[in-house]
Amino acid sequence: MRAFEILTRIAFGLASLVLMVLAGALIFYAGSGVWESFRVPDRSIGATALEAVGYTVIATAVFDVGKYLLEEEAIRGREMRNAGEARRSLTKFISTIIIAVLLEALVTVFEAGKEDPRLMIYPTMLLLAGGLLIVGLGVYQRLSADAEVKVRDPVEDD
Structure with missing residues (x-):
């Protein structure tokens, strides 16, 4: 069982490092695209900059997933010390x-707004999904914080 745990941690560590390198490659690609738009006169700097923002945002999310895997799965293992730590x-x-x-929704709104208003469905759905994620996170925070308090200070029914 111990060998499997070590193998699993190595696999998560390698996967997280690959994700971090790919995130760096995305940022490099975005930066090189912006640099190229300054050098080539027929390329639109604004569109390239918006595209670079999108790549950078995706790279940040990918890097954070890699960091999360490295910290939580490869270094510390699966088990959190307490409910508060898991919640945080x-x-x-x-x-x-x-x-x-x-x-990404914001970048897509600007891109779609310039091209065709009918293309606003995708960014609108992204904004709605982001809003639902925020609400879901709030509900999770509230419920898990309440459960954490109940576990720490159990109320006796006398």
Whole structure:
């Protein structure tokens, strides 16, 4: 059983490092696209910059997933020390995903608004999904904080 745990941690560690390298590659690609738009006169700097923001947002989310896997699965293992630690870790992770979804929605709104108003369905759905994620995170925070208090201070029925 111990060998499987070590193998699993190595696999999660490698996967997280690959994700972090890929996130770096996305940021490099976004930066090189912006640099190229300054050098080539017929490329639109605005569109390229918006595209670079989208790539950077995705790269940030991918990097955070890699960091999460490295910290929670490869280094510390699966088990959290307590419910509060698990809540904070999951909240931090989901918050990054929410930010990525909402920033992608914002970038897509600008892109779609310039091209065709009929293309606004996708960014609108992203905004709604981001809003639902925020509400879901709030509900999770409230319920898990209440449960954490109940576990710490059980009320006796006398």
